[in-house]
Amino acid sequence: MLPVVLSATFVQLLNVTIAQIAAPAIQSGLGAGSGAVQLVLAGYTLAYACLLITAARLGERYGYRRLFMLGSAVFAAGSVACAAAPGSGCLIAARLVQGAGSGLVAPQVLSLIRTGVSPDRRPRALALYGATMGVASLAGPLIGGLLVGADLFGLGWRAVFLVTVPVALVSLAGAALLPPTRGTEGQRVDWVGSALATTGFATLILPCALGREAGWPWWTWASFAVAAVSLTCFVRTLRHRQDPLIHPSVLRDGTARRGVLLVFVFNAGVPSFTYLLFLHLQSALGYSALSAALTSAPFAAAAVVGSRAAPALSRLLGAKALTAATLVLAGTSVALAPLIETGPGRRAALPVLAAGGAAFGLFTAAVFTLVLAGVGGAAASSVSGLLPTAQQLGGSIGVTAAGLAYFAPADGANAAFAHAMAYEAAVFVLTALIALRLRRPGPGPERTRREPASGAHGQTA
Numbered sequence: 001m002l003p004v005v006l007s008a009t010f011v012q013l014l015n016v017t018i019a020q021i022a023a024p025a026i027q028s029g030l031g032a033g034s035g036a037v038q039l040v041l042a043g044y045t046l047a048y049a050c051l052l053i054t055a056a057r058l059g060e061r062y063g064y065r066r067l068f069m070l071g072s073a074v075f076a077a078g079s080v081a082c083a084a085a086p087g088s089g090c091l092i093a094a095r096l097v098q099g100a101g102s103g104l105v106a107p108q109v110l111s112l113i114r115t116g117v118s119p120d121r122r123p124r125a126l127a128l129y130g131a132t133m134g135v136a137s138l139a140g141p142l143i144g145g146l147l148v149g150a151d152l153f154g155l156g157w158r159a160v161f162l163v164t165v166p167v168a169l170v171s172l173a174g175a176a177l178l179p180p181t182r183g184t185e186g187q188r189v190d191w192v193g194s195a196l197a198t199t200g201f202a203t204l205i206l207p208c209a210l211g212r213e214a215g216w217p218w219w220t221w222a223s224f225a226v227a228a229v230s231l232t233c234f235v236r237t238l239r240h241r242q243d244p245l246i247h248p249s250v251l252r253d254g255t256a257r258r259g260v261l262l263v264f265v266f267n268a269g270v271p272s273f274t275y276l277l278f279l280h281l282q283s284a285l286g287y288s289a290l291s292a293a294l295t296s297a298p299f300a301a302a303a304v305v306g307s308r309a310a311p312a313l314s315r316l317l318g319a320k321a322l323t324a325a326t327l328v329l330a331g332t333s334v335a336l337a338p339l340i341e342t343g344p345g346r347r348a349a350l351p352v353l354a355a356g357g358a359a360f361g362l363f364t365a366a367v368f369t370l371v372l373a374g375v376g377g378a379a380a381s382s383v384s385g386l387l388p389t390a391q392q393l394g395g396s397i398g399v400t401a402a403g404l405a406y407f408a409p410a411d412g413a414n415a416a417f418a419h420a421m422a423y424e425a426a427v428f429v430l431t432a433l434i435a436l437r438l439r440r441p442g443p444g445p446e447r448t449r450r451e452p453a454s455g456a457h458g459q460t461a
Contacts, residue, residue: 001116002125004174005109008072009129010136011164011171012102015044015079016395017140018160019095020275021293022148025157032088035213040088042209042396043095044102049392050201051103053245054194056385059108061189064115065178068108072175075101076168082161110384114372116179124311126369131307133391134364137271138300138357141278145293193234193245200230201393208400212407246382255438256383259371260390262434266326266367267394269427270360272402273333274299276420279406280340284413298350299357306361314366321366322435325359330428332356337418370438398427 019026019041027037059067078098085091109129117125147159155162204227207220214220238244238251250256274296281292306325313321335352339345368387406420 001112001178002128004171004177005068005112006128006132007167007174008068008075008105008171009109009132011167012048012075012106013133013136014140014143015098015102015161015164016048016392017137017271017274018144018163019044019140021141021144021278022157022160025148026091029157030085030088030091035210036088036092038210038213039092040095042206043092044099045209045392045396046202046205047096047099048103048106049205049389049396050198051100052107052389052392053197053385054189055104056107056111056382057189057194057243057245058104059111063181064108064111065175065181067104068112068178069172069175071101071104071106071108072168072172073101074104076165076172077101079161079165079168083155083158083165106388107385110368110372110387112178112181114384115181123314123369123373126372127307127311127314127365130368131304131310131361131365134303134307134361135300138274138296138303138360141274142293142297142300145288145290149288149290149293188243190241190243190245193237193241196230196234196237197245200227200234201389203227203230204393205396208396212400212403246386250382250386255371256386258434258438259367259383260386262322262371262431262438263367263387264390264394265427265434266363266431267391268398268401269329269424269431270398271395272398272420273329273424275399276402276406276417276424277336280413280417280420284417285340295346295350296353298354299360302354302357303361303364306358306363307365308361309358310362310365311369313362314369319370319435319438322363322370322438323432325363325366326428326432326435328359329356329363330425330432332359333421333424333428337414337421340417341414 023037023041026032026040030036032040055067055071075098078094078096078101081094082091082098085094113122113125113129143163144160147163148157150159152159203223207223211220235251238246238248277296278292281287281295287295310321317324332352332355336349336356339349339352371387372383402420402423405423406416408416408419410416410419
């Protein structure tokens, strides 16, 4: 089962970052404006994040394998459409289809691991899941740079979308190996809650993606206001709706709340860290896409090493492993700013990037294991949709916040990069503090009472 679901996870997260490195080639190849290119990048994340919570409940209602197959087919079709897009409008629409496919698949992966893997093997499976997510997000710029630089068969930027199609088709064919799950009879999908959540996430992500480039016009602030109202209504009415998208016990579960917050804050740092590193190397220092990708290779390679060590370190240290990893990432951000200014410094930065990559791999491979191990009952199913949602929302907000730090008035490009790295260090220190409070709750009587194995809401297949 794991090769099937993890290959799907890999191409989904790969598509978040692979298009970033190809953005200049897309703009010149299609003659698109900067706003259209931003929509190409944001459209995928927008559709992806907006569907996650609803897709988690649809998986419970109709079966995890069925939703996995549907999402994989939609993703593959969207990828082909991206590669064949004749103009920017078609490419934006195809990216929305791609993101919708990923949004349907992502929560099913966690649910399949949680229900289809024995408890003694589940920590290792979750560690592989987290490692796959981490490596995929880092491999995107590297693979994108290689493909754009190589210009295979004269395809140019189109190759970055075609490369995911074979993997998506293999995942779709391998879905027959997934354990069959039947939907929960009599369970309804909360379409009112789905509309509120989708509206809230969409109106939050869209201004984050487009606001800085557009100069923060009035509609961005109106969009933020709509997001605040929609998400507040969604949370405050959970207790009053039958079969809510998120089981109300999640709000009472301290481990679930802190785990979702931890994933959100961490991802407010990591995607923006790699994005700004590539942006600075190419825009300020004149690196080609391929050279920038190779410069970041130690970070990606060391992430694999860190993820391999994650199961043993998380068993030994628990949540302290997450704290240590994020403090190393904070130190990497602080050390990288002065090193990147000169050629010798950039060579000296390679081992620093390797240390940060190992810490990144450790965190991503351990965090889902530690969070889900402490969440039980009906809350566990809801967290399967909440954790990927927190990841995508954190990444979108983090790229915006780090971009504001980078493009703020500064005495040159190197000073701007130092501002951005100061933001990254602050985010990672905050993540370390949150991780200190992540504890694995014991099976006390209160926990058993408030999180029954089954109930009227959120019953799993």
